[in-house]
Amino acid sequence: MSIDWTHFTPGLSLAGGMTIGIAAALMILGIGRIAGISGILGGLLQGARGNDAVWRAAFVIGLILSPILYEIFADMPDIRINTSAPVLVLAGLLVGFGSRLGSGCTSGHGVCGLSRRSPRSFVATLCFMASGILTVFILRHLIGMGA
Numbered sequence: 001m002s003i004d005w006t007h008f009t010p011g012l013s014l015a016g017g018m019t020i021g022i023a024a025a026l027m028i029l030g031i032g033r034i035a036g037i038s039g040i041l042g043g044l045l046q047g048a049r050g051n052d053a054v055w056r057a058a059f060v061i062g063l064i065l066s067p068i069l070y071e072i073f074a075d076m077p078d079i080r081i082n083t084s085a086p087v088l089v090l091a092g093l094l095v096g097f098g099s100r101l102g103s104g105c106t107s108g109h110g111v112c113g114l115s116r117r118s119p120r121s122f123v124a125t126l127c128f129m130a131s132g133i134l135t136v137f138i139l140r141h142l143i144g145m146g147a
Contacts, residue, residue, distance in 0.1 A: 024107075024112050028112065043056055102128065104121070104124060109125050
């Protein structure tokens with residue numbers, strides 16, 4: 001294993017992580033809600049009403065508008081997807097299934113749950129991290145898919 005030093009950006013990564021942490025803290029302190037994307041989107045799709053629908057819609061709209069605003073001030077990174085559309089669809093469905101199975105996603109459990117010292121989130125985070133590591137190991141090193 002080697003580090004791609006040209007694309008190693010610890011400063012930007014730290015800033016991004018801090019921004020996510022601050023946003024999650026502001027959300028829990030401001031409106032008392034967890035910044036878990038799957039729960040926010042799921043509640044919106046299940047027909048949230050009134051103020052509940054407003055903050056959920058604002059959150060989702062912010063996720064969509066953020067890269068557009070970013071592009072105004074900086075060049076977008078070059079993104080290459082080296083797989084087929086069916087594999088991407090399958091991956092998305094598996095992530096959605098896993099979010100439902102685990103009663104939350106990486107943002108809900110990994111960011112917000114761990115910061116609240118939730119034992120359930122600790123176990124969920126261990127499970128999805130181990131699953132991701134195992135999947136990458138199997139696909140890249142045993143089967144030979146990807147780079």
